[in-house]
Every structure is written in structure tokens, then in C-alpha cells.
Amino acid sequence: MNLTLHVWRQADSDARGDFETFKISDVSPDMSFLEMLDVLNEGLISEGSEPVAFDHDCREGICGACSLVINGVPHGPQKATTTCQLYMREFDDGQAVWIEPWRVGAFPVVRDLVVDRSAFDRILQAGGYVSVRTGAAPDGNTLPVPKDVADRAFTSATCIGCGACAAACPSSSASLFVAAKISHLGLLPQGQVERNSRVRMMLAQMDGEGFGHCSNHAECQSACPKEIDIGRIARMNRDLYRSFVRRT
Amino acid sequence: MPGAPLLTRDSEMPGAWSYSVMRKVAMAISGLVLVAFLYGHWAGNTVLLSGEQAFNDYLDWLRNHPILHYGVWIAIALALLVHVAVGPRHWLTNRMARPRRYRKRKLQATTWAARTMMASGTFLLIFLGVHIAHVRGWLVFDDTTSTFQNLRAGFAYWPVLTLYVVAQVALALHLYHGLWSQFQTLGLHHPRYNHLRRPFAFLVGAGLAILNIGLILLNTGAGQQLIGSAT
Structure with missing residues (x-):
């Protein structure tokens, strides 16, 4: 699958922040959403750019660390699912995916998609x-x-x-x-x-x-x-x- | 990153009215008082259909029952004050609680009525001003001092008629969310009866609007003709 990612980038809590667009190809439908972001970050690191910061921990849907508002829905389009348990088969080839942090004043953005809860x-x-x-x-x-x-x-x-x-x-x-x-x-x-x-x-x-x-x-x-x-x-x-x- | 200071001892517990939940209770109860009044207001105003003499007798009757008359006045004035004090305050806090808005937003559960509470509420408040001016005779549509004649003259004038009807639609929308919302706020939640909460809000809200619109239309020239041909 090929996807266009619009990812929120923000250097720290005081920075203005904006969306950065990435084209990502050869995404396996069996990857989890976070694994897809891992692949994106591998690519960014290998070309010497800053990887996208995002929260994750157990990756089995029980810790509450992962977040992300994906195409306007917290934890993405699948109901009763955390982002780590969301698989790329829920998306269409060529789709644009907007990834934003939790936007709540009481949860200030630490960096990119990471918020302080x-x-x-x-x-x-x-x-x-x-x-x-x-x-x-x-x-x-x-x-x-x-x-x-x-x-x-x-x-x-x-x-x-x-x-x-x-x-x-x-x-x-x-x-x-x-x-x-x-x-x-x-x-x-x-x-x-x-x-x-x-x-x-x-x-x-x-x-x-x-x-x-x-x-x-x-x-x-x-x-x-x-x-x-x-x-x-x-x-x-x-x-x-x-x-x-x-x-x- | 500094957050709010941590509350640690029971002695720091704030009083009841500093809780946002309690302000919402004030919102719910004042809303219910206003809805109850509006049903009474409709019932009283049905005398408009019995002609000017009956309407004036009704006004005299109200004036001769000062406890009822002023009791109701004080109750609705207080309820309105509370409603107007809390609603915009919460609306403003809620807006400030999200300093940066989402670029993409896909709402999944809320209703249009719920999202436009502040707009419908503001419109209703403006309408209330016009309505009071109309009834009190500060807005004159007929060169008469009769409240009854002025009301009918207003309804005969299409912009006024439209305003009244649109206000009823706004009222129905406002109550569709408000009357459902008060169940949650007041903690009235039971798996056996939850499915009745939405229909209740719809029926009571839309019912009031339909009754009011019916009464307004029957007081127009066309409405009077209809009544005349039926009797």
C-alpha cells in the first residue's frame, strides 16, 4: 500500500507546529499503525532527519500509552481499538492520513504527537x-x-x-x-x-x-x-x- | 511543564457551587423551570382564540392573583438569570480548553442541536426581548393600546410571524439537547429507562414548538378564517 501521511510536527510545547507531508510506500496491510510509523521513522533516521515522536508502550492495547487522532478520530477509524491494535488493512491504498496529537489544553504537546497527560x-x-x-x-x-x-x-x-x-x-x-x-x-x-x-x-x-x-x-x-x-x-x-x- | 497544583487534603475540598457539575445542575433545573413555564404560558394563551374580551379577562385574572403572578415572574427571572450566567461561561471555558483546534475532525455521536446550543440560546434570548417588547406594546404594529390587537397585528405582519415561527424551531432544537442532557447531569440513568430519554426530549421539545406554532397560526388572519369556516 502507498499512503500520504500528514503528520503534526512540533519541536516543543512552545513551538507553533505544523503538518509535514510524507509519502510512504510498500506498507503491508498486516502492519499495525505504529509499525507503519516505525517504518516511516526508520526511513527518516537513515536519511538523517528527525524521526516523528509518538507515544507507545505495550503495543497490545492495554497500557493506554498510544494516542493519535487519525483522520479526525482518536485511535483511528476502528471502534473499541487503541492505535497500536489498529491495522493498516483498515486504510485504502493511496489514502491521505492525517495524524494529530490529542488537542486538549490540559494535555500540552511535548513534541510532535506526544502530549503530557x-x-x-x-x-x-x-x-x-x-x-x-x-x-x-x-x-x-x-x-x-x-x-x-x-x-x-x-x-x-x-x-x-x-x-x-x-x-x-x-x-x-x-x-x-x-x-x-x-x-x-x-x-x-x-x-x-x-x-x-x-x-x-x-x-x-x-x-x-x-x-x-x-x-x-x-x-x-x-x-x-x-x-x-x-x-x-x-x-x-x-x-x-x-x-x-x-x-x- | 506546570499543571494545576495537586489537591491533597480533605480540608482543601471546595464548596458545592465551585464544582462545574453543580453549575450544570443549576443549568438543568433552571432549564426545567423555563420549560414548565412555557407549557403554562401556552395553556394560558389559548384564551387568545376566545377573543379580546376573554383575553383581557385572563389578564385581569392574573393581576388579581399577585402571588401566582409575581411568584411565576420571580421564578422565571431567576431561572433565566442562572441559565444565562452559566451557559455562556461554560461555553467559553470549553472553547478555551482546546487552544488549538483539530485540522480534521470526524464527530461520531453528537447532534447538531447539541453543537448549536449557544447559537440557539442566543437567538432565543434575542427573540425573548422582541416578544416582551411586542406584548408590552413597546413595539407597536397597530395604532391601538390593546395588547390583543397589537399581538394579532404583529402576527399579520409576515416578518414578525416568521420570527415567531423560527424561534419555535430554535426552541425545539435547544430543548432536544437540553432535555436529554439534564437526565445525564442530574444522574438520571437507568439501563431499563435510558432508551426513553431521547424520545422524551424530542416529544416535549417538539411538542411545545408545535403547540406554540399552532396557536400563533390560528391567531393570523388565515387561522381566524379557518376557525370561522369550521364553526
């Missing part, structure tokens, strides 16, 4: 944890959790924190990420102790980071590679109201 880390630090006494791991069955509750908590826990929700959101809101974390911990008995402070701390940190406000466009759930649904956001809002009326 530590705003998410700070939101987690603010309240996305459960305090427990450490020691020997307790037996899994000593704390009974109903199956459907465990399932819902697990679905929320599948959030890999990639940031596609905020990147897709017309308002640049981080609500789906925060809501997934709050449901993940708040549905389980271990998470009850800090349930009130968690929602208030995480939401306060989220507001402080400069994300926009959820406007219920539902773009986030379409972009989420783990298909986490906006019902989590409704639940998060309920948790916040609950925190004002109930002590625990």
Missing part, C-alpha cells in the same frame, strides 16, 4: 485510590461482592487512562475518565470509606486542570477504546450530590 495522574493522586492496611493479601472470597456489581466495577476498571475521551470531547472534558475511576472504586466495598472525598477531590482537581465541562455530546463513549459508557458520568454526578448530603 500528567493532568490525569494528578486527578488520580487527588482521590483515585483506596486506603488499606498492607500485609498479606486477603483471600478473595472473604469480601462478598454481588456478581453484577463486580462486573460493573470491572467494566469501569478497564479504563486505561489514554485520554481519548478528552481528545474526542467537543468541550475537552475529562468526565468519562474521572467517572470511570470513581465507578471502579466506588462500586466496591473497599472503596466505600473514601467514597465522598474521592468524588469531590477528583472533580475539584479535574476542574482545576483546565479541562472543559461535560456537555453531554457522548463523543467520549464512541472514542473510548474500552467502550466505557456515559452512564458512568451520570453515576459520578449522583455520587457528588450524595457527598453533600451523606457523611459516608
